Amino acid sequence: MATRTVQAEAQSSLLPIIFSAIIGIAVIFVSGHVQAGALHDAAHDVRHATGFPCH
Amino acid sequence: MFTRILTSALFAGASAGLIASLLQLSFVQPVLLHAELYESGELVHFGAQAVSAHQDLGGFDAMRDGLSIFFTILIYSGYAFILVALMALADQRGAEITARNGLVWGVAGFVTVHLAPGVSLAPEVPGVAAADVYIRQVWWFATVACAGVALWLIAFGKSWVPWGIAAILLIAPHAIGAPEPDSFTGPVPTEIAALFAARAFGVGLAAWVLLGLFAGYFWEREGAREGVPQHS
Structure with a gap:
């Protein structure tokens, strides 16, 4: 019974994993890589310190 | 499941990000501000007179440094979402988190997003010559993706085939080469640029090890709270 519950959960839980990864990638892309002026200036120091390509 | 990922990622990202931002402001920001004095032309390297290596760099700038703290927490929260998602995937496949x-997940994260791209695209001080930013971003994302897959294969692969593929994935971006500038025009002394890269890596490693530690801790704790069966 317990095994069946774990299996059922394993099959249905790939979606939240993919969704979370996409959120993470989107946050990194917007805060670290988008070149729009205001965003670039605000995040400038962090982008350099975090080793992202900047300018 | 999603609540567990969300909670673990938010707590781990915010706490590691806050510590990372304080480390960056203490150790990386002064080097960056020093470099900007050369970038702006206020100081000139190899000019008529030798320039003192000790400059007044100003104190805490509430607006500028406040934004840096905000964005560091944001970026590490983004990393936390990816890290915890991968931890969840590994957990599902029988790995214990x-x-x-x-801590080891943290080191792997550092290697993936800092060290692997940074080996050929070193953390830059402001003012250095560099290739077009879009091309560098494409190379950066491709290298991070290759390194991430490679480390997963090293960790969870069980034969020489995945390990061999991992080695190729780690080496290939550097064998192909990162986009380079046509000529060198950087006005910043090499001492400052080298210190900047070293500090960026050092703070990055510390932040990532903490991120891995916190992510593992919260993942374990949230699992126990939800009553998910633990691996023995």
């Missing part, structure tokens, strides 16, 4: 082995 704890605070202790979270």
